[in-house]
Amino acid sequence: MRTSDREGSIRGSLRRGITPRYVLELALEVMSDAVVVLNQEGEIVGLNRHAQELFGYRAEELLGEYLEVLVIDAARRRGPGGRELDLTRSRLPEPLGRRRDGSRFPIDIGFQTIETERGAMTLTTFRDISERRQIDKMKSDFIQNAAHELRTPLAAVAGLVSVLSQHRGSMSDDQLDNTLIALQKQGERARGMVNNLLDLTQLQHGHLELAIEDVAIRAALESVLEGHPAPPEIEIEFQMAEEAIIRVDARRLTQVIVNLLTNAYRSGAARVRIEGASMRKQVLIRVEDDGEGVSPELRDGLFEPFSRGFNRGPEGSGLGLVLGRDLVEAFGGDLWHEPVEPHGSRFNIRVPRSD
Structure with a gap:
């Protein structure tokens, strides 16, 4: 019928x-x-x-x-x-x-x-339910990776505490100081990972509160460089011809730029360059290094959680870039990577102007 x-x-x-x-x-x-x-x-x-x-x-x-x-x-x-x-x-x-x-x-x-x-x-x-199963797998992978990343600093903390508890009486002052410094460093590393995980989760659910305000970008970049100078073996260059006012969360923008600078410092670079360029409605911030760069096979997943990038040394967690991208997008801007020839990386931040 x-x-x-x-x-x-x-x-x-x-x-x-x-x-x-x-x-x-x-x-x-x-x-x-x-x-x-x-x-x-x-x-x-x-x-x-x-x-x-x-x-x-x-x-x-x-x-x-x-x-x-x-x-x-x-x-x-x-x-x-x-x-x-x-x-x-x-x-x-x-x-x-x-x-x-x-x-x-x-x-x-x-x-x-x-x-x-x-x-x-x-x-x-x-x-x-293919899409649901894919989302479930992504969640499971995320949790597994987070646990793996946190295990390293927590294991280091446990080991250092064990050393202190067993050998404190026989340790010299220098040994004791070095152990306490290492303990503090690993504790801060674990705390940073947890904070990044919380921030990333809140951002993706739209729950992270941002204090959007007018920020003088040249002064902000100078402050970042003053607070996070390059190691002695790295030459740092800074250039921005004129001041410009942007609309961002100042603290969060600093967090993004500090992460990009830290990555550049760890990349094996001899020179790191940070510059700002004013456009009609936006400001472009670049962080460039002449380090080893990102290998082509890793570029597509560079902004994925726990991605294994070129600069992800033992101190990295693989969360900084994805969190940075999400933060900049929350400002109404964008963040992307470009390779530099013959070797190196350039990360670009584009944010809206206020003036």
Whole structure:
């Protein structure tokens, strides 16, 4: 029986004895999902447009088939409830759908049985959860990486505390001072990682409070360089022809630039250059070094959490760049990387002007 034009939302032929109006009413209840309608024998008697798109079949190709054709490693129950799939014997951890081309994908399946004048009918809904599974994996990977990164400084703290507890009485003043300095350094490293994780989480959920204000960028850059000077072996260059006023969170912008400078200092560079350039509506800040640079295979993932960049030495966590990018975007700007020839890196920050 052919579906009428005004009932095109349920595209597909229906077996004799089931009216188009009846199947349309059933499918409308979950129109956002793929819907397959079964008769008392468990045969497919109708499916909506979403089901055809999800599985890649035309309606006429599935009419009279059983759901086993759409779900991998599942069998139809016999006797009462025979219209539903028995997934308890599946060797798979979750149901997998099977498309017409043979590809597989994780699915949620729902069954709803409705009594009608024609007998019991089963409305079966399918939802592709591939994106949800990918998000779950990303969350799991993030937690695993965070735990791995925190384990290093925490293990160092535990080891240093053990040394102090066992050998403090026999340690010289210099040894004691060095141990305490190392303990403080590792503690600050762990605290920095935790703070970055919290900031990143709050930013991504829109909960991080920013104090957006007018900031004189030349004075701000000079202050950053004064507070975080280059090591003696690195030549530092600073250039900004004129002052400009930008709209940012001053403390957070300092945090971003300090992270970029720290990365540059660790890159093996002999020279680090920081400059600002005023444009009509924006200000461009560049932090450039002539270090080893970022290898091409790492560039695509450079702004991902815990990415393994060129400058991620034993002190890095792989969170600074992704946090910096998100912060600058929260200011209404952007942050990106460019390679420098023959070697080196340039990080660009573009933020809106206020004046």
